[in-house]
Amino acid sequence: MSQEQDNPFLNGLWKESPVFVQFLGMCPTLAVTNSVRNAIAMGLATTFVLVLTNVLVSSVRKLVPNQVRIATFIAIAATAVTVTDYLVKAISIDIYKALGPFLALIVVNCVILARAEAFAAKNNVSRSFADGLGNGVGFTLGLTMLGTVREVLGAGSFLGVSLFGPNFEPWVLFLLPPGGFITLAFWLLLFAWYRDRKARAAAAPAAMQEVHS
Amino acid sequence: MSSFSIIRCLGLVSLISGVLIVGASLVTKDQIRINQEIIMRDSIAQLLPGVEKQVAYGVEPNGELTRLTSVDAKGPKMFAGYDKQGKLLGVVLEASERGYADIISALYAYDPATKAIVGFSVVEMKETPGLGDKITKDKEFLENFRKLDTSKPIVAVKHGTKKNPWEIDAISGATISSRAVGRMLQKSMTEMAPIVTRHLDRIQRGTE
Numbered sequence: 001m002s003q004e005q006d007n008p009f010l011n012g013l014w015k016e017s018p019v020f021v022q023f024l025g026m027c028p029t030l031a032v033t034n035s036v037r038n039a040i041a042m043g044l045a046t047t048f049v050l051v052l053t054n055v056l057v058s059s060v061r062k063l064v065p066n067q068v069r070i071a072t073f074i075a076i077a078a079t080a081v082t083v084t085d086y087l088v089k090a091i092s093i094d095i096y097k098a099l100g101p102f103l104a105l106i107v108v109n110c111v112i113l114a115r116a117e118a119f120a121a122k123n124n125v126s127r128s129f130a131d132g133l134g135n136g137v138g139f140t141l142g143l144t145m146l147g148t149v150r151e152v153l154g155a156g157s158f159l160g161v162s163l164f165g166p167n168f169e170p171w172v173l174f175l176l177p178p179g180g181f182i183t184l185a186f187w188l189l190l191f192a193w194y195r196d197r198k199a200r201a202a203a204a205p206a207a208m209q210e211v212h213s
Numbered sequence: 214m215s216s217f218s219i220i221r222c223l224g225l226v227s228l229i230s231g232v233l234i235v236g237a238s239l240v241t242k243d244q245i246r247i248n249q250e251i252i253m254r255d256s257i258a259q260l261l262p263g264v265e266k267q268v269a270y271g272v273e274p275n276g277e278l279t280r281l282t283s284v285d286a287k288g289p290k291m292f293a294g295y296d297k298q299g300k301l302l303g304v305v306l307e308a309s310e311r312g313y314a315d316i317i318s319a320l321y322a323y324d325p326a327t328k329a330i331v332g333f334s335v336v337e338m339k340e341t342p343g344l345g346d347k348i349t350k351d352k353e354f355l356e357n358f359r360k361l362d363t364s365k366p367i368v369a370v371k372h373g374t375k376k377n378p379w380e381i382d383a384i385s386g387a388t389i390s391s392r393a394v395g396r397m398l399q400k401s402m403t404e405m406a407p408i409v410t411r412h413l414d415r416i417q418r419g420t421e
Contacts, residue, residue, distance in 0.1 A: 034342050060226075065219050072226050079230035083237040090241035093248045097337065154343060172343035 008119070008127050012134025018111045019142025020191055025109040028102050029143060030180035036159045039147030041095045042102060043140025045084055047133065049106050050115060052080040054132030057120040073116040074107070081107040111139060149183045150174045246283075257292050260322035260332035261302045264294035268419050276408050278415070291405070293416050294322075301417045303331055306405050310397030313389040315339040317348070321358065321398060325409050325416075329378075330367075330398060333358035338390075345390035354391070357381045363402050369395035 018024045028046070033039045056076045064072045085103055089096045096103065106112065115135055120128040151157060154174030156164045173179050258264050269281040272289040281290065292305040304325065309318035317340065322332035335349040348354060361367065362378035369391040375382035381398075383391035409416065 064222055068219050068223055072222060075223075075226050075230050079233050082234045086237045086241040086245070090244040090248065093245075093252055100339070170343060175342035 007134075008123075008131035009134035012115075012131055012136070013138040013141070016135075017138045017142055018135050019139060019146075020188060022111075022114070024114050025111040025139065028105065028109060029146065030177065030184065032099060032102050033143050033146040033150055033180060033183075034154065034175045035098075035151045036144060036147040037095075038098050039143040040140060041088075042099060043136070043143045045088060045099065045103060046106055046109060046111065046139050047136025048087075049077065049080045049084050050112055050136040050139075051129060051132035052083075053077045053112050053116055054120040054128040055125055056080070057116040058123060058125045058128035061121050069121065070113075070117070073113060073121075077112045077116065078107045111135060145187060146180065146183050149187075150179055154179060250283075253292075256320055256334055256336070257294055257305045260305050260320060260334060261294040263296050264302055265297045266295040266299070266419070268293045268295075268416075270416075272405070272408060276411065278408070278412050291409070293419055295419055299419065301325070301419065304409055304416065305332075306401055307336075308397040308401035310393045310400065312338060312340050312393040313345045313387075314341065317390070317393055317397065319394070319397065321401075323363070323402070323406070323409065325413055327360070328363050328406070330358055330361040330363060330402075333394070333398075340387070340390045344384075345387045347384045347387050348390050348394055351384055353382070354384050361398075363406060367395050367399040367402065 012018070016022055019029055025046070028042055032042045053073070053076055057073055060072070060076075081104065084106070088099070088103060115131060119131045123131070148158065151159075152163065153171045155170050156162060156168040162168075174183065254267065257267055269286075270278040270291050270293065271281045271286055272278060272291060278291075289307060291307075294302045294305065296302055302324070303322045305320050305322050307318065307320055309316050311317075315338070317338040318336045320334055320336055321330055323329075324331045333355065338346065338349065340346045340348065357375075360378070361381065365377070365379040367379055367381065369381040369383045369388075370376075371388070372383050372385035381391060381395050
């Protein structure tokens with residue numbers, strides 16, 4: 001296994017991006033990405049919960065009986081979410097309102113349980129911390145990429161700053177639920193096309209060289 | 214694995230979770246209350262420009278007013294705003310009504326001297342982004358509440374057909390949300406305008 005493949009932070013960040021590769025947590029991914037600000041806030045809140053849950057799960061992993069591990073992981077995740085809920089409310093009520101019910105729903109975001117079960121339950125605390133952080137930042141990055149496209153096309157602004165002036169007719173569809181699906185589909189299409197091209201390029205050199213020589 | 218160890222594990226996890234949650238709640242409680250009060254103060258100041266002093270009243274079911282000291286008290290409330298000289302600028306009242314997606318709740322300013330609504334701002338809503346959510350910031354729509362007459366029933370009319378001072382020019386594409394705003398103001402005014410009028414002397418003094 002190469003160095004890069006074994007780095008839990010980089011794996012979560014991009015190679016196994018929760019949004020574009022693992023397809024985890026699709027509900028918040030589609031629901032709160034109608035502006036860049038909401039996407040970043042949701043991503044950061046999820047990152048915080050993910051890191052906290054991963055560290056806690058990893059530190060108790062040897063003490064938890066196998067039969068009740070899922071129940072324990074969910075209790076830990078729910079605690080982390082409730083604490084986050086209070087913290088966000090104390091930091092900014094505006095952000096709290098924008099996230100609405102989706103903040104409490106982080107607890108059922110499958111990224112949390114998936115990382116707890118697939119990684120934190122089998123790895124030490126520091127690797128689990130890196131995994132949580134990587135997946136969290138990767139989730140934030142994915143959400144922000146969706147949020148950017150949707151806000152720019154749907155409202156003509158980026159982070160609330162108008163980009164095209166008053167004559168821009170907002171493409172409201174991109175702020176509505178279908179816009180979330182469409183944007184996600186186009187990002188996936190782009191990545192699939194890029195991967196495909198890279199795979200062809202890797203297979204082709206032999207043939208290419210023959211032609212050139 | 215014996216059932217005892219399972220019970221011990223779950224019990225311990227629940228206990229630690231409980232302690233963490235109560236701890237977080239205690240640590241953040243004061244800051245959350247301060248935030249809520251700041252938001253309330255700011256929105257009242259926005260609705261009544263030039264406001265220097267604010268007094269909060271709780272509205273009892275029998276129409277009596279009680280002086281409040283904290284904004285997170287339960288039940289309907291009103292906020293009286295005064296300028297530097299202590300002159301009553303208006304009262305800020307709460308209104309809510311079912312919109313297109315969920316309950317829309319709002320604050321609005323009522324000037325008892327002219328019997329007109331002089332300001333409106335949405336507190337919470339889940340209306341469609343790009344359409345219904347325009348009720349929060351559409352300039353043309355908010356212009357309706359610069360001076361909205363309340364002597365006749367308030368009603369939202371189709372975009373561009375507003376003729377009378379008690380009509381709200383609806384946002385095109387957001388008729389349901391606009392109508393909900395009209396209904397919530399009418400409902401709240403029917404209930405609250407008589408109470409404000411009845412206690413006007415006391416509210417104007419602003420000392421009790």
